[in-house]
Amino acid sequence: MNFDFTEEQGMLRDSVARYIQDSYDFDTRRSIAASPEGMSHEHWQTFAELGWLSVPFAEEHGGFGGSPVDIMLVMEELGKGIVLEPYLATVVLFGGLLERGGSAAQQAELIPRIIEGSCQGAFAYLERQSRHELADITTTAKAQGDGYQINGEKVVVFNGANADYVIVSARTSGEQSATDGITLLLVPTDAAGVERVSYRLMDGQVVSNIVFNNVEVPAESVIGAENGGYTLINGVVTIATIALAAEALGIMGQLNAKTLEYTKTRKQFGVAIGSFQALQHRMVDTFMAYEQTKSLLYRAVCELDGQGDDIAACIHALKVMVDRSGRLIFGEAIQLHGGMGITDELDIGHYAKRLMMINTTFGDGDYHQAQFNQLRYAG
């Protein structure tokens, strides 16, 4: 039992940390956020060169063969810089689905391109009505000739605007919210009948609503088995949740550090506000919330390949904790920064907005607590 990282993991983490420190300051981030695509292809290319895009992929496709721990380390550092580039969408979600369910041909074609930075992907899973239910799908894929015809609409697709391919969850059988009958299909975004409307979110990313209007794809487009998409979704969302939690942890660490620093320098009533005991005790609370979140993240990562049979409960718990700690930490960060905390100019609010967006992605704390309760106490 140990919580140390391997030398290789340490190097990976340092590489990301150094880059964020040296090349991704808040002004850089601000100008990327203002760009039409909400990301920088130049930075993305550097990510590829530094090997970060290869982390989770098998060595046979040119990957680093990394574990969830490696993903966690990268995401935590990216969080510290509130990096806008679509690591989650392209590498963790899109790449993760290919790695888990893609055919040999799909993998051989696309994974090397992800790694070299020349292929952007997205996972289109949300619909207008679905809220936090991943299985609530009305988009249909009907068998037609030697393939499928897709109809429906997906919303808030991360990286949808920049994606070359999108993996779409569609219903091939079953009722609206059934976990059976979901099929994942790989669709080039330039296919006939694909219409994207893109817009920007509060955290700077550009997302899309994507309408599929009689879109035709060949049978080889299926990722995994027909009607067997839900297991794949569940697996990749588990890793993605850990990735998001790690990103959130990086953000929380930054918020705590910046707030602590501010209270040491900001003077009111003749003294640094950090000398007020009531504020000190609240900063102890945010410190504890950070440490507790880190512990649960570590627990989830260990549970993934450990002997535990309780990964689902652990992921729900983690999402609850990230939500609570995040709200507490960004709330105190804004409050203790006073007037400055509510300006767009200061980075604090931008860290907060990214945390808020993380909280609502793949289900918020309340949703996951209800799921946790169902899993642990029902029946």
Added chain:
Amino acid sequence: MNFDFTEEQGMLRDSVARYIQDSYDFDTRRSIAASPEGMSHEHWQTFAELGWLSVPFAEEHGGFGGSPVDIMLVMEELGKGIVLEPYLATVVLFGGLLERGGSAAQQAELIPRIIEGSCQGAFAYLERQSRHELADITTTAKAQGDGYQINGEKVVVFNGANADYVIVSARTSGEQSATDGITLLLVPTDAAGVERVSYRLMDGQVVSNIVFNNVEVPAESVIGAENGGYTLINGVVTIATIALAAEALGIMGQLNAKTLEYTKTRKQFGVAIGSFQALQHRMVDTFMAYEQTKSLLYRAVCELDGQGDDIAACIHALKVMVDRSGRLIFGEAIQLHGGMGITDELDIGHYAKRLMMINTTFGDGDYHQAQFNQLRYAG
């Protein structure tokens, strides 16, 4: 619109307050609590002489003709002294049921005796399985000859040990938890087949489990209408909840005042602990909790005879608030008193125990919040 009390109400309140101050100090209370009956007949007699036992009753029976506001004022002051005498059980519950549902004969016989202090009463409503559901009743009353035969057991009957009469809720028809089919019956505690086992609770009161074993009572023993008991129960429990909330408010005020006083005198690290800002802010929280509880109590009292149609919601809300504020306030009181706070010797813990007992009487905060939610948001 005003929140002033009438001159008469002010005098009533001052009368109780002065008595507690002068004749019911903590040592007096401690010795009464240690007595077999858990109450003092001598003090009770004085209550009668001072007219407090007459407060809610109609003038035709020799009562004061008071309103719920008067009950509230008396109970708040009794709370300040954590008075053990069974004002709630005899005057508010037993007397209240007689006043609301008793026949002219029952009222004429018993109310004057309550007022003069010569009749003790109790309301037996709880059963082993009932928890917070007032309608969950398995005790039965079967019509037999010119009366009823009662069988069953009631538990945790307040003042059961001292009561001359007990009003028992029994099922005359309907399913176990149906609100229809409940009948209230007046039973002398010396009737054949009534068996009492009495015991003491943490707040010093002596309560009883009462077994009714083929107890026979005449038809005139019914309070209100046969099968119509639930409405009466509901009505009297509403007033009793206000009375308990007022008692709780009195206790909370004492706890806050004593804690504040202690932090002004107790020195640590060379200064009064009340000078620590973190503690100050927490005492502001307990101050606010007290004020909010008072507001909701006033609201409930006003709602009782006002134009509002929302008394049930208000009572649920009040019970939730009393529970939360109570826990916060006694929790901080104990914590800020440090080691002394957890001794039996100090009064703080005894105030806390009475608050705890109030919280669980007629349903705790969680129960009432669920009821509130059902009433306000369901359907």
Added chain:
Amino acid sequence: MDTKFAPEDLAFREEVRAFFDEAYDEELQSRFKDLTTFKDAVIEWQKRLYKKGWIAPGWPKEYGGTGWNATQKFIYETERSAAGVRDVIPFGLNMVGPVIYSFGTEEQKERFLPRILSSDDWWCQGYSETGAGSDLASLKTRAVREGDEYVVSGAKIWTSYAQYADWIFCLVRTNSEGKKQDGISFLLIDMHSPGIKVNPIVSIDNHHSLNEVEFNDVRVPVANLIGEQDKGWTYAKALLAHERTAIAGVPDSKRSLTEIRSFAAREVNGGKSLLSDPLFQKRLSDIEIELMALEFTELRVLASVASGGAPGAESSLLKIKGTEMQQAVQELRMDLAAYYQGVLPNELSAEQLGHEFGSQARQTYMYGRASTIYGGSNEVQKNIIAKAVLGL
């Protein structure tokens, strides 16, 4: 103890409802939502209230107030909020107006009060400074007397709607000796004066309502000084307790909660509405129960003011609890929007997006973080209670 409404109160309530129903029309409401028409719409609405004679419920009748008793004021505010009618911009009507009629000269009253009532002048507030924060009295903007004028230099910050304002009321330092609360003066400054520069501040909700106001040797006639020089803190303080009471905003929070309930009834997850979800219900009732209490806490404070008291430290309780509840309401509303909270305003129409209120819910939530900071941060309010009420 009595909270019944008399028949004349009920009649008054009908009149208020009828007026709002007619005067606060949809065309007007739509103009509030558009930044290009916002200012004119505010002025027009306030002029309608002025015409009705209801623009200044808090003012004494002699200066143009309504002469309402506490019950009428309560009814008016409750109905305003229930009808979703926006409150007036407070800087002229609720802030500087009362200072002028309480402490101003006859000439100042004649000159300023009518134009405040008619909304012909738009006022803003010049209290905060970068270095001062909640320690308001440590302000540094300086006014030096030269003949019949003060020369003002320095800067104020967090000034709402300075970009629209004709006038600003300012606390300025006229004396640096002695306690920091001494030596502060209360000045009325024409925003069109040379030397004033308004720098916009974009806030966390991506909105521009806040500003920095720079004063570069701005010349202000001595006639614009309120009361005595160096005594401005006294006048400002009288105002602050009133401001805190108003900040509680209970009726608006109640209204928002009602709206949330109807949204939650329509928002579905896994086939069930959020309103039927016990955990969501708990969050709702946690707030609703506190608000039920706070409404009566406010009534108790108002009743004690009506019977001759002044809102003292209790107003700090209203400020703390009121803003906590506002934020809780805002948070609940935002959570209801799930991922749609992320959408920026004006990016897509509700139709294209598939959602109505997410963007606005987030903006309200984010800007709402300021409510526990401004008007004296909630931490400072707790210090006030600890000192003034608890004697610590």
Added chain:
Amino acid sequence: MDTKFAPEDLAFREEVRAFFDEAYDEELQSRFKDLTTFKDAVIEWQKRLYKKGWIAPGWPKEYGGTGWNATQKFIYETERSAAGVRDVIPFGLNMVGPVIYSFGTEEQKERFLPRILSSDDWWCQGYSETGAGSDLASLKTRAVREGDEYVVSGAKIWTSYAQYADWIFCLVRTNSEGKKQDGISFLLIDMHSPGIKVNPIVSIDNHHSLNEVEFNDVRVPVANLIGEQDKGWTYAKALLAHERTAIAGVPDSKRSLTEIRSFAAREVNGGKSLLSDPLFQKRLSDIEIELMALEFTELRVLASVASGGAPGAESSLLKIKGTEMQQAVQELRMDLAAYYQGVLPNELSAEQLGHEFGSQARQTYMYGRASTIYGGSNEVQKNIIAKAVLGL
């Protein structure tokens, strides 16, 4: 990063389970519950552990420790708790024992350690004083050296089980000059010495485990001084961080939560079990999720200690969160009992009463309020973190 158990760890776990299963028998358990047999039962259980060689997992092997690694300690503690096996009385084994083997003379080690391990001596702790509270170092009990003896006078308070104790380890003042932390000495005092008087304190749970211990010119041989005179604070401090880590009690809280779940499944309100009530579930998972995290926080601290670090201010986090969770668990259990929480112990049998655990749940809850007070109040722990970790 790895939390897998190796095969030898799994084998160890089996051994631990088997031992508890056999040695912690029901007859013994019943004797813990009765005050008249409590002391003997504790000693007997500890002697069984001693015989097995497992009495002191935290001690170095040379002094009689188990020589377990961090994983084995973790497994042992987890299994102990899961099996509902009570922890050893800490004062000898976890408190004074480590001080003696770390700072004592050879003679002290030989004299005291074996009897601590074998539970032939019952120890208690003499730190707190009435006037000092969490400001431990301001203690006033005085020891004046006279020849080969110290003469001790003063009083200690909140001394658990002093009524059973053979020895007490005390912090006493030997010098009043300089900083209050200087001039404190660490003395081992025979409880059977003339001049010692034990005054029982009944606590809020109606139980007697706490005491005041008076010292009236008690004569203590200088040979019973640990380390140097006036340097006792250093030895005591080393102990405090260990104490805080132990206080977290995560395994016990987890076990209690499991028990609550089974109680809640049987407790019915309006035809539905409490366990199926969403609001009750929420309270359960609020705690369970924090405990899942805290378990790993503790592992992280232990891992850092195992790799050479000392438990520093992080142990304060464990103390704060651990005791908060204990109290939350205790509260939930008590609420489950509804009005039966009110019953006093020994009033009625469970059968007569109609309820099993109410009285005990309340007692645990009430005495549990002390956990955020003792061992340095949680407020003091927050001060420690603010200073040592946050640099405030």
